[in-house]
Amino acid sequence: MDNESTLLTGQRLSKQFKGLLAVSGVDIEIAEGEIVGLIGPNGAGKSTTFNLLSGFLKPTAGRLTIRGVDMSGAVPEQVSKQGLVRTFQHGSYLPSMTVHDNVLIGCLGGIRSGRVKTADRRRNIDDAIGLFGLAGHETDIARNLPHGLQRLLSMAIAFAARPALICFDEPLTGLNQTEVAGTLDVYRQLTSTHRMSILLVEHNMRAVMSICDRIYVLHHGEIIFTGTPDTVKTSDVVLKAYLGEAHDI
Ligand SMILES: Nc1ncnc2c1ncn2[C@@H]1O[C@H](COP(=O)(O)OP(=O)(O)O)[C@@H](O)[C@H]1O
Ligand SMILES: [Mg+2]
Known part of the structure; x- marks a missing residue:
């Protein structure tokens, strides 16, 4: 997918916190207008990946390119100028x-x-x-x-900066069903009317499955599966990663 429509490319991104390899060799690509999900059990490394993509953490290894410009090691302000804006989990x-x-x-x-x-x-x-x-x-x-x-x-606030890519970290937490449905409608408008791309970390699996074009599944800091919502739902490796977790998939 490395062509004109590629907005963001992360290659072999890793983040080590002292003894813990929180993110390990993550390859991720997001195209223009795409809604991409990033899911995984608690502690899988989703927020850390967001921090690596948005400049809030420097990768220990790997390379980040946004709209053709090398952003490895860039600070948040540089990343947001280049078109990536994120929200925080809390x-x-x-x-x-x-x-x-x-x-x-x-x-x-x-x-x-x-x-x-x-x-x-x-x-x-x-x-x-x-x-x-x-x-x-x-x-x-x-x-x-x-x-x-x-x-x-x-x-x-993130939308008003008119980024090319918005990264939402668990944006639907605590919203009721009507609010969730309304928010997903807005996401569709962000991509269709405003030609933005979205990276979505979210525990509401029903929402993720209904809105995402493609999903990356993280487990212990590694991408264990990438595919459409239908292929994720039926993947043995994904189901196994979630065993013992209190999530519906
Ligand atoms: N700043 C940090 N220092 C040390 N360990 C961290 C730090 N941030 C996250 N971790 C650890 O990295 C792992 C991944 O965390 P995180 O990215 O927050 O997971 P998720 O968002 O998928 O729940 C966890 O084991 C967490 O405790
Ligand atoms: Mg998190």
């Missing part, structure tokens, strides 16, 4: 600021990176607020929002 917004100002911060990241024109600032913020169902909450302080809206706010 929320990524400033709790004491309003919804509007939080989304503005995302938008300013887009302006700094040249993906959003200064003249489009107002419209971009309104679009992000509208898309993620936050209209009417612009002046609410983020910490006072219900949990579901806080999750959506983290995603709206």
Whole structure:
């Protein structure tokens, strides 16, 4: 798949924490417009992989290329300028600021990176607020929002930076079924209308299976399987990795 449509390539990425090899020789590719899942039991190395892709951790070994530029060892700001923006597992917004100002911060990241024109600032913020169902909450302080809206706010901030690739770390945790369905609809719009790609780490297997084009399965820091949702569901190695885990697959 190494052609023009490849957005991100990670080659043999590894991360060693003292005695623990948390991520080991991970090969990952994401194409333009693709929704890619990254799943695996707790402690498999999903968040560490996210940190390696987004510049929050330096790989011990391996190479990272984003839109044709070598980003191995780059810091988060360089990676986000190159078009990759991520959310964090436990929320990524400033709790004491309003919804509007939080989304503005995302938008300013887009302006700094040249993906959003200064003249489009107002419209971009309104679009992000509208898309993620936050209209009417612009002046609410983020910490006072219900949990579901806080999750959506983290995603709206990332979207407002207009990246080529958004990496969501467990974005659906604590959302009710209606909120999950609404969020998956938004993901489809991100890829179809906005031509973004998505990397999704998520424990809600039903959601992952329904939205992803392709899935990588991590176990003990290694990719043990890659394929479409249907092939993942019926893979013996995947089922074995999940045995003893409290997940439905
Ligand atoms: N900063 C760190 N220092 C030491 N060990 C870490 C660090 N971050 C993660 N780990 C360990 O690396 C492994 C993978 O963690 P993580 O990537 O958070 O897994 P996941 O997101 O799949 O649950 C775990 O054993 C975890 O304890
Ligand atoms: Mg994690």
